[in-house]
Amino acid sequence: MSEAPWNTRAKREKLTELMFEHYNIPAFFLCKTAVLTAFANGHSTGLILASGAAHTTAVPVHDGYVLQQGIVKSPLAGDCITMQCRELSQEMNVELIAPYMIASEETVCEGSPANWKREKWPQVTRSWHSYMYNCVIQDFQGSVLQVSDSTYDEQVAAQMPTVHYEFPDDYNCDFGAERLKVPEGLFDSSNVKGLSGNTMLGVSHVVTTSVGMCDIDIRPGLYGSVIVAGGNTLIQSFTDRLNRELSQKTPPSMRLKLIANNTTVEQRFSSWIGGSILASLGTFQQMLISKQEYEEGGKQCVERKCP
Incomplete structure (x- = not known):
């Protein structure tokens, strides 16, 4: 199953308990949507910009792990x-x-x-x-x-x-x-009409703010793989405008590369596609939380097996 990158530990453990106790499934795995989007685009490191219904978010991913301190959300979506x-x-x-x-x-x-x-x-x-x-x-x-x-x-x-x-x-x-x-x-x-004040971060500011909250050593890798996903990014000329604004904000010493899927389906449902890729790997069976592991370690094992 996929989850929001900012999902709390309590909710993750509750979901794990529900799947094993109520639905009696033989194995379970939980993965963050940003990581799955990165996998769908053939990357394990990058800055995932996802603009959906409720939020526009920038989530830094490094070697397949979400950097929680760098997550930035904006209601402009x-x-x-x-x-x-x-x-x-x-x-x-x-x-x-x-x-x-x-x-x-x-x-x-x-x-x-x-x-x-x-x-x-x-x-x-x-x-x-x-x-x-x-x-x-x-x-x-x-x-x-x-x-x-x-x-x-x-x-x-x-x-x-x-x-x-x-x-x-x-x-x-x-x-x-x-x-x-x-x-x-x-x-x-x-x-935007009806908003009190104009302090909310626009799309390009969400990206630069997120990168700025990460360690300076990994920033080149994030700027070099800015992956866009979500329905709003399909609006005509969205990626062109984003690329232009980020080019003006990116430090000269870093190379900017914006990555967008070629098809509407891939860009809109990238996390689902990433999940299908992950589940098809030969090593996926070793990543799963088995029923036996759950019974021995309890719901807390989700933090260890599904970081």
């Missing part, structure tokens, strides 16, 4: 972008409709109100509706949003090409400067 997209739709008077609610729709001219009929479904759960609603926003993010090449400038953004997008209810329009302004919050918190 996917949920923040989703909130910005919702506010944008409200400002533009665009009603976001989950696809399952639509029985039929008629083609309308650009910018004209949607004309659709509601599907007569039995009442669905709130969680299902929320999931389908977020799918609409995620599709919009992947199709429309783009990270600016440099710090957001409204005049420069206004000259960028527009992107045409059609919503599930057939409402369609062009998006211009706003498609660059929404993801700017990942790099600069002052562009």
Whole structure:
């Protein structure tokens, strides 16, 4: 199983106890997501930048071990972008409709109100509706949003090409400067509406802060393997902007190398892929906590076998 790099000892021991006592499994292993992401990219040392729904995190990994003192987290992540997209739709008077609610729709001219009929479904759960609603926003993010090449400038953004997008209810329009302004919050918190103050770390600052908290001798290895993962890193031009900002912040004596997977699936589910690689190794059987080891050493053995 994978776990967050900052998972506490008490929770790790509780999970181990649950798996052996409740589910009666024959063997168990626990590994941190950052380590698995490094393995998925063929590295045992590197700085893992993961930007998911709740957090954007930088986790230093050295020889397959997470350096706890260097973990840095920022709330500027996917949920923040989703909130910005919702506010944008409200400002533009665009009603976001989950696809399952639509029985039929008629083609309308650009910018004209949607004309659709509601599907007569039995009442669905709130969680299902929320999931389908977020799918609409995620599709919009992947199709429309783009990270600016440099710090957001409204005049420069206004000259960028527009992107045409059609919503599930057939409402369609062009998006211009706003498609660059929404993801700017990942790099600069002052562009995020509703935040009190702008002291939250942007993506590039998360990376440099994390590296700066590690021993000076291993910093070249971290800067030389900055591995990006998570759904937000798939936003158009994200890695280009990150690479540009880190190049300006990296000491001249160190070589910067940004590593991003070639496919969407690999970048989004890198920890799962790393887990499959680890489990396929011939030495993996010796790494496992066996039922016998658990019975002899108790739940505390997870700290020794799964650092």
